[in-house]
Amino acid sequence: MGLPGHRRTSGDKRRRLTHIALTEKSMGKCPKCQKAVLPHRACAFCGTYKGRAVIDVDKRSARSKRKTGKK
Numbered sequence: 546m547g548l549p550g551h552r553r554t555s556g557d558k559r560r561r562l563t564h565i566a567l568t569e570k571s572m573g574k575c576p577k578c579q580k581a582v583l584p585h586r587a588c589a590f591c592g593t594y595k596g597r598a599v600i601d602v603d604k605r606s607a608r609s610k611r612k613t614g615k616k
Contacts, residue, residue, distance in 0.1 A: 575588040592600030
């Protein structure tokens with residue numbers, strides 16, 4: 546069985562972990578409602594993507610109300 550060649554110092558550990566840091570997400574603005582939205586995603590507030598309506602927001606909100614009311 547192999548043995549470690551030398552002791553890992555605390556500096557070695559810190560240098561290795563620098564790449565694991567959390568990064569801030571880049572948010573854009575929805576062109577229709579000006580809410581913050583992730584890039585390449587449909588807006589959850591108004592349901593548009595690239596100027597087209599792709600999500601029926603009213604239908605989705607009614608469905609969620611139905612689900613929470615059945616508890």
